[in-house]
Structure formats: C-alpha cells, structure tokens
Amino acid sequence: VIGAGKSYFIREVTGNQEVKVSGGLYSSTSKVQPYSFEYLGEKITLIDTPGFNDTNKPDTEILKEIADWTSKTYKKNQLLSGIIYLHPITHTRMEGSAMKNLRMFQRLCGQEVLENVLLTTTQWSKVDPTEGEFRENNLRDEGLWGGLIGKGATLQRFHGTRESGLELINKLVSKTRKPLHIQDQIVKQHLTLLQxxxxxxxxxxxxxxxxxxxxxxxxxxxxxxxxxxxxxxxxxxxxxxxxxxxx
The missing domain is CATH 1.20.5 (Single alpha-helices involved in coiled-coils or other helix-helix interfaces)
Incomplete structure (x- = not known):
C-alpha cells in the first residue's frame, strides 16, 4: 500500500540510510530493490517493491516488474521466507485503492504461502491507542483481512523502531520458503503474465x-x-x- 511505510520499514531495520523514504502520499519506490544486512550471523535481504495505484507508474508496468523479478529469482531457486504486508492504521477505513491492492496481493501470493505472511499495521504513534485497536479489529473482518488470517496469515504491528521490525523478521526467518503463486504460474506452468x-x-x-x-x-x-x-x-x-x- 502506498504511504504505508515500506521504505521506512526497510531503512529502520537494515540501518541503510540510503534507502529513500517518501515524505508524502507518493511512492518513493520506483522499482523492485533488494537491501541486505547482517543479523545474528545471517544475511537477511529485504525486498522493497513499488506500490500499485502509483500516480507515476501504471499498474501494468508495476506488475510486470514484480513478475520479472520474482521469476528470475525463482529460476535461481531463491525463495522468500515471508512477506510483510504493510497497512497504515491511520486510515479510518479500507479505501477502494487499498482493497484493490489487497486483492492483487492475494493473487500474487496465492493461498499456499499465507502462513508466511504478516499482515502488519503501521504508524501507531499517529493514532489514539483505543482508536487504533478499534480499526485493527475492523481489519479482522472476513471481507478484509479475516479470510487471510483464517488461512494462516498473522496480524502484527510495526511500531516504527528497528527492534519492532526485527521482531517481525524473527517470525519469518525460520519459515519454510515457498514460491509465490505468480512464480509458479509463470515459471512452472509457463503462463504469460496476462494469463x-x-x-x-x-x-x-x-x-x-x-x-x-x-x-x-x-x-x-x-x-x-x-x-x-x-x-x-x-x-x-x-x-x-x-x-x-x-x-
């Protein structure tokens, strides 16, 4: 989701100050970009992706870029340990663009990898805790995140600190790596992107x-x-x- 803080999350967790963070409503991420760092003796790589509904780039171009990158890495047998889906708790409701992003996310990932998905709310410092919890509970609705949670995804919070981000990373590093649905469709089933x-x-x-x-x-x-x-x-x-x- 644009404005959810993907680049900010990566900058805080990796400590890489070169990660460009947007200060407004527009995405600062124009392409799929990996960032690596050492943690507990292991190399961890976080992947920053452009968000859909970006005013500067059409969704077709964004999807192609994500599909190309994930297909190339899958062919090298490089799989993701998990996916952190970020959503700002400052949003009073799930807007049309956010719903579209969620539906696209489901089709990119598929159901097999949902146990490796963290549905994560951000920007908690900008809302009253009681109001934030109310909005978080609303996200558990079956028509929003509830269906994904029921199939294995986990609801989490990111509080804007490196420690909070590393807690999320710790939940994923030990997960069994699985291919995304779109990786399987393109590489294994030999489908075109439009298929x-x-x-x-x-x-x-x-x-x-x-x-x-x-x-x-x-x-x-x-x-x-x-x-x-x-x-x-x-x-x-x-x-x-x-x-x-x-x-």
Whole structure:
C-alpha cells in the first residue's frame, strides 16, 4: 500500500540510510530493490517493491516488474521466507485503492504461502491507542483481512523502531520458503503474465474502468446534445416571437 511505510520499514531495520523514504502520499519506490544486512550471523535481504495505484507508474508496468523479478529469482531457486504486508492504521477505513491492492496481493501470493505472511499495521504513534485497536479489529473482518488470517496469515504491528521490525523478521526467518503463486504460474506452468491470476485481475480492472469511462463519455455526449437541442428550441422561439412582432 502506498504511504504505508515500506521504505521506512526497510531503512529502520537494515540501518541503510540510503534507502529513500517518501515524505508524502507518493511512492518513493520506483522499482523492485533488494537491501541486505547482517543479523545474528545471517544475511537477511529485504525486498522493497513499488506500490500499485502509483500516480507515476501504471499498474501494468508495476506488475510486470514484480513478475520479472520474482521469476528470475525463482529460476535461481531463491525463495522468500515471508512477506510483510504493510497497512497504515491511520486510515479510518479500507479505501477502494487499498482493497484493490489487497486483492492483487492475494493473487500474487496465492493461498499456499499465507502462513508466511504478516499482515502488519503501521504508524501507531499517529493514532489514539483505543482508536487504533478499534480499526485493527475492523481489519479482522472476513471481507478484509479475516479470510487471510483464517488461512494462516498473522496480524502484527510495526511500531516504527528497528527492534519492532526485527521482531517481525524473527517470525519469518525460520519459515519454510515457498514460491509465490505468480512464480509458479509463470515459471512452472509457463503462463504469460496476462494469463496469471494477477494479470487477469488487473486486466479485468482495466476493462471495467474503460467501460465506466465509455459510459460517462456517452452520458456527457447525450447531455451536450440535449443542451444544444434545448438551446436551438429556445432560439427558434425567440425568432418566432421577433417575426410575430414584425408582422
């Protein structure tokens, strides 16, 4: 989710101050970028990815970049230990774009890896604890995160510190590594990106958007025709009145 703090999380946990963190609503991550650091004698690599609904890059390009990167690493037998899905607790409700991101996330990952997924809320310092807990409980709804939690995903919190981030890392490093659904579809099943579940979902969204724009355009054109017709009728009435006066 854009604005959830993916890059901030990575900078805090890795200690790498070169990680660019956005200070606004726009994503600071333009491409898939790995960042490695040493922790308890092991090399840990965190992957920063661009978010969907980025105003600077179309979703099709973002999906292709993620698919290309994950496919290349899968072919090298490099699998992820887990996925940390970040969502700002400052959001009063799950907006349309956040729901779209969640649905895309499900299609990218598939059900087999949900035990390796941490659904993590961020920015707790910006909300009243009671209000934050209320929003967190709402996320447990079956139509939001509840279905994923029921299939193995875990609800967690990131409190903005390295210690808090490392607690999340500790929950994942011992997990059995599994391929993402999109990795299996592209590498093992030899599907094209548009044939994958993620690709189909994105394509359906674009088709629905195109249909909506077409309907809106047709409605505007109809209103314009009616306005012109009404104006013509008004002009004809004025001309008729002027002609009657002249006679």
């Amino acid at each position: 994958t579940d993620a690709g189909k979902f994105l394509n359906e969204g674009l088709a629905a958007q195109e249909k909506r724009f077409k309907e809106e355009l047709e409605s505007l054109e109809k209103q314009l025709r009616e306005a012109i017709k009404a104006k013509d009728n008004e002009m004809n009435q004025i001309l008729a009145a002027e002609q009657a006066k002249a006679e």
